[in-house]
Every structure is written in structure tokens, then in C-alpha cells.
Amino acid sequence: MFSSLHEIFRGLDRLVYPPTCLLCSSPFDRQTSHSLCTSCERSIINDSVPTCRRCCSTIGPHVAAEDGCDKCRTERFQFEGAMRLGSYDGPLREAIISMKDQSGEILAETLGSIWAGRDREKFLFLAIDVLIPIPLHWSRRIVRGYSQPSAIAHSMADVLNTPCHDNWLKRTRRTPKQFTQSPAMRRENLKNAFQVTRRCQVKDRRVMLVDDVLTTGATCHEAARALKAAGAAQVWAAVLAHR
Numbered sequence: 545m546f547s548s549l550h551e552i553f554r555g556l557d558r559l560v561y562p563p564t565c566l567l568c569s570s571p572f573d574r575q576t577s578h579s580l581c582t583s584c585e586r587s588i589i590n591d592s593v594p595t596c597r598r599c600c601s602t603i604g605p606h607v608a609a610e611d612g613c614d615k616c617r618t619e620r621f622q623f624e625g626a627m628r629l630g631s632y633d634g635p636l637r638e639a640i641i642s643m644k645d646q647s648g649e650i651l652a653e654t655l656g657s658i659w660a661g662r663d664r665e666k667f668l669f670l671a672i673d674v675l676i677p678i679p680l681h682w683s684r685r686i687v688r689g690y691s692q693p694s695a696i697a698h699s700m701a702d703v704l705n706t707p708c709h710d711n712w713l714k715r716t717r718r719t720p721k722q723f724t725q726s727p728a729m730r731r732e733n734l735k736n737a738f739q740v741t742r743r744c745q746v747k748d749r750r751v752m753l754v755d756d757v758l759t760t761g762a763t764c765h766e767a768a769r770a771l772k773a774a775g776a777a778q779v780w781a782a783v784l785a786h787r
């Protein structure tokens with residue numbers, strides 16, 4: 545009874561306030577839990593260009609990138625490789641920018657679930673035991689009202705049916721925003737910026753770190769270093785986009 549009343553009210557609500565796309569505000573009539581119109585969703589999902597398996601940046605069609613690409617070949621990452629939803633442009637870039645305040649939480653969840661749906665086979669192939677979002681420093685989390693890596697990771701975990709723990713890793717200090725720094729400064733500032741917590745149980749497990757963007761890879765590298773020191777068997781990185 546309650547459920548049918550709920551459905552009726554939901555239907556009425558949709559009639560009076562038709563759902564609109566979170567990115568372009570155009571109305572759409574799909575009965576799905578997603579919050580994007582078909583056109584925005586299609587453009588975000590469509591990432592058909594080849595990417596580097598180590599750092600997930602876009603590479604040319606005939607580039608040999610077995611040992612990484614020009615951007616990452618000289619880097620010594622603690623993570624095994626990186627996967628992405630798409631490149632940092634168009635609606636995906638807009639979505640990532642919009643996620644920076646609290647109203648972006650639904651957007652972050654939507655992107656996580658459409659990504660996990662699209663790449664389900666790839667994620668399952670890696671036999672990941674646990675998803676761990678890159679933690680924000682507590683002060684940044686308070687200002688933002690939520691953590692976007694955590695929202696993305698939890699919605700991916702629901703689709704993949706994989707555990708997700710956002711209290712196994714913590715950021716020990718606040719680091720400056722990355723676009724204000726050179727890559728060398730960034731690496732230096734992030735050194736030992738992450739620590740596993742007492743709850744963390746990653747020994748012999750395969751971990752997928754989740755973040756919104758990957759630039760130099762320094763953040764995922766440092767987080768992976770902390771997890772490997774705690775015994776993780778493998779650490780992979782999953783980011784919405786390579787910037």
C-alpha cells in the first residue's frame with residue numbers, strides 16, 4: 545500500500561516537475577535513476593581513444609605503450625596501472641568542475657554508477673577485493689560538505705557488488721591545490737601524505753583507489769605506497785579523467 549502510494553506521488557512529482565539533466569538542464573523522460581540526459585550521458589560514456597595502461601592519458605593510435613607513455617615512462621608508480629571514465633574535456637570536464645561543491649554529490653554518484661556499468665567486465669577482470677576512495681583532508685571535506693572520490697567509489701561499489709571502505713586510509717596533512725604547483729613540488733608536498741588507519745585490512749588484498757582526476761599520478765602513487773606498506777597485494781587507480 546505504502547509503496548504504491550509512494551509510486552503515485554513520485555509519478556505526480558515527475559509530472560509537475562519533470563526531471564532535468566544535471567549538466568545541461570534539458571528535460572528528459574527516462575525512468576532511470578541516472579540524472580543525465582541521453583546526449584550528455586552518451587558523450588561522457590564514449591571514450592573510444594586508446595589510453596596508456598599505466599597513467600590512463602590519451603595516446604596516439606599506433607603508439608607502443610607497453611611500458612607506459614611519454615608522460616609516465618620515467619615515473620616509478622606504486623600502483624600497477626590506471627583506468628579512466630574519459631578525457632578531461634566536454635561534459636565530463638564540466639561535471640568534474642560542478643562536483644566541487646555539495647550540490648555535485650548526485651553528479652558524482654551518477655558518474656560512478658554509469659562508469660561501473662560501462663566497464664563492469666574490466667573491473668571484474670582485475671578481481672578487486674576492495675575500493676578505497678582517495679581521502680580528502682578533514683578540513684577540505686567540511687568546507688565541501690562531502691567527498692567526491694567517496695561518492696564516486698560508493699556508487700561504483702554498488703554496481704560492482706564490491707566492498708568499499710572510506711575509513712581505511714587518511715590524509716595526514718592538507719596539501720596545496722595541485723594546479724598551483726609544478727609537478728616536482730607536487731611530488732614533494734605529497735610525500736607521506738597518506739596513512740592507513742587502524743581499521744585497514746588490506747593485507748594480501750587487491751585494492752582499487754578511486755579519485756576524480758589524475759594529473760601527475762603523485763596522489764595515487766603516495767596512497768598506493770601507504771597501502772603497499774600495509775601489505776596490499778596490488779593497487780590499481782580508477783579516476784574519472786586524466787588531466
Ligand SMILES: [Zn+2]
Pocket residue numbers: 565566567568569570580581582583584585
Ligand atoms: Zn544533458
Ligand SMILES: [Zn+2]
Pocket residue numbers: 596597598599600601612613614615616617
Ligand atoms: Zn602513461
